[in-house]
Amino acid sequence: MAPSAPTDYHPVVLDRPGLQSLIDALVTDGRRVIGPTVRDGAVVYDEITQIGELPGGWGDDQGPGRYRLRRRDDDLLFGYAVGPDSWKRFLFPPVSTTWRAEVSREGVEVAPPAEVPRYAFLGVRACELAAIAVQDRVLVQTNYPDRDYAARREQALFIAVNCSSPATTCFCPSMGTGPRVGSGHDLALTEIPDPAGSRFLVEIGSERGAAIAARLATREAAPADREAAAAVWSGAAAAVSRALQADGLKDVLVHNLEHPRWDTVASRCLACANCTMVCPTCFCADFREAASLSPDHAEQHRTWATCFSVDHSQLHGGSMRWTTRSRYRQWMTHKLATWHDQFGTSGCVGCGRCIAWCPVGIDITEEAATIRATDGLTRLPAGATP
Amino acid sequence: MALALPADVRPADAMVPVPYRVVGRARETADTVTLSLEPVGSPIVTPAPGQFNMLYAFGVGEVPISISGIDAGQRVRHTVRAVGAVSQELCAAEAGAMVGVRGPFGTDWGIDSAAGGDVIVIAGGIGLAPLRPVVHELLRNRRRFRRVTVLVGARSPEELVFRGEVASWQASARITVRTTVDYATAAWKGDVGVVPTLIERVTIDPEVTTVMICGPEVMLRFTAAEVLGRGVAAERVRVSMERNVQCGVGRCGHCQLGPVLICLHGPVFPWSRVGPLLARREL
């Protein structure tokens, strides 16, 4: 008999102690469990072993250029939207070694690649699973896969948590990526509020997920559990207020490369690169020699890079994009337009991080909408202020 | 519209340099040398004319360098101009020195598609490097092509690369060769002026002519415009492009030019593909 399709699995229910058992089981399996935790006034992703480390009772207020934690009036463990971190930090670390080698008179000995950590990611949002699928397209589904990323990705277990409390910066429905988890997960949890302590509806997305779930003290989901979970899903979908009109946007943007809006946004943009650092799909990287004091040792590092830096497009003659206007335009048109040409998908998943973490509150949805609304404009009307 | 990716998947890690040894070093100009490289162990895949390698100077870094010679056997040649830390280190590499090679990457000139017709090879400065294997191929299979013309431009006679070889192509009379420089003293026997001026003086049968151009971007634009003005279709005009290439395999994002990744979809493009992109400033 063929293995059951993931959809054949029946949802089960896990209580809070059960969630701790899940973490324990993952640790027992030799996995490093990475989950949300509060640090430096934000929900960040880090290694956890106890459910007490999760952001219980914390929510977030977000807006253009704004991110603040706030106390919720309940004790939900996953009652926040998304913070500055994404799983990119673990699958595509800010600094990683591409290769290392020892040099001698006889030649060069390239060291075998280092072992990658076996991660379990807890609390992955639907938009984040979509972002990982985008990075898969860029980094793995090519003729030259990124070995380090592919190995980390292959090893990792994805325990998603459906969003209950989207931020005002979220626009995943319009990008078709959320808020409900659809694919890419091993387990998908929905946190059901309960005065006695929230419980979790657990949907099983893979055989690996099923094997883990089978080791936990769960019970079959009752109709009341399903209804309560469905209320969380519909509540989340209804709470999303922002949208990016994606249809036809690629053509709009590539036909408006001289639109005056680029000047307007450039007058605000600090070229600080925050948006590219918090973006879960941005993949630009420098491949550079790592400084070594030893003449016999050499290694190359891959580090996060940003198209907002002048030297991103540096040639021996100078930078190809020396104005902020051209660099913002590169970022946004790449994300929303030319990404389609290069990778067959949009580079945006609607997580809203770039909006919240922009120090001047530039909103990609607003920029796109403005250009769409003034399609074909090449100069501002006389007397108009940008 | 999605761009088609090359069909051949490379399973090995394309990021790890393959050790090569410098077996020859010829000075071309004051700042440019041609290195002959042989593999220490397993070689890279044999390159096609127009492709490039990432050359690695141990302890310094890596740069994309076009392949200026594909010899029988496993030897490859690279012509390097000292413009930065890595290229200076490579230029200084003496015979016996080790370098790392990754590649070959990118698209080639598609010489076969020009067979049966005329070929015009146009090079500016060190742009002759990736076209040199094309000329070798045209000479090797001279009868597969009709008129073959090679136009070479440089700033001055002293800055002309492969000088002796270009003179021997000229002397062989098997192909038409013209060289032009920006200025020269009386000792110079070639032309003085820019490359587009030479094109005016060349017979072009636009229906059957394939043009291959490599040089500084400004020269590409002027030259392509001149050739298009003579009636050659933009699809038959090919140019080799340069951008900041760091990974060579479409993953670092540095070499984007609008929808294209220079390392993966180029460096050789038909003008119909990149002409409109080059017309856009700071793309």
Next chain:
Amino acid sequence: MKTIAELLAEQTFFQGLDQGSLDFVAGCGRNVHYSAGDRILTQGEPAHTFYLLRSGSVALSFYVPGRGGVIIDTLDGGDVLGWSWLFEPYKWQFDAEARADVAAVAFDGVCLRNKCDSDAQLGYLLVQRFAKVMLARLQSVRMRMLDIYGPGTPS
């Protein structure tokens, strides 16, 4: 043997001129030949001639003390050599030397100048053609000013 008018009709420079004008211009022209190494024009000398090169190669150069003649342009068959005859003070601005045997038609500039003054239509047609040649040479110079081949030494 072809007449000068027939030779001129073959040259793109004179294409579109009516037969009457062509005949008149041809009347000012004569066939000339130079051997490789011959000086054709000398900087500072009176400019009363212009040449339509039929074949061969000519170098235009400027004498720089200490460096000798710096070649600033080379001309081929079909090219026009010399326009100083059209403008005061009618003196050559550059040297011109045959680099290979040259066959050319040399035109009496004084004769043409007078004709252009009296026949404004012919004058316009000729000046327009010279302007086109000047534009092409100016573009070539401008492109070279960009110094597109980059730094001559590592920066």
